[in-house]
Amino acid sequence: MHRLSFYQYLMTERDPDSHKEVAQFANNAFYDQSFPKQSQIYDELSQYLELNGSYLPSMTIFDEAWESYLDKMN
Template identity: 65%
Template sequence: MKRPFYHYLMTERDPNKKDAVTIFANSAENDGSFPKQSEDYDEISAYLELNGSYLPSMDVFDEAWTRYIDRNAD
């Protein structure tokens, strides 16, 4: 079983870096409603579309998701 997306995303946090995925990770950490246990793209995507005002573009989520899949490949 792979780890939830949120757990991966937290590895991308950094107070000094300013790339889009890092900013997303830093913001998601402060989102108390983020689906922290989910491994499901559609569930997280739907959540972010409705509640991710801190996400400038869903392309950022897609980039982070690709990294997540690459790092959790069996």
């Protein structure tokens, strides 16, 4: 089975009409041209978001999305 990248998973959470934090994260990541779209590596994604994720109000949102991603991939 092909494992989705985190970005591919995150795009399944997009919803322009939702006020859920993960949906807002996904909507914003969609417009982030530099997002590491192929990555499946927590540290790489976390470091990128800490430096470039000004649209992410809290890294907790990323951590929760990462946990959901892992659950879905297992």
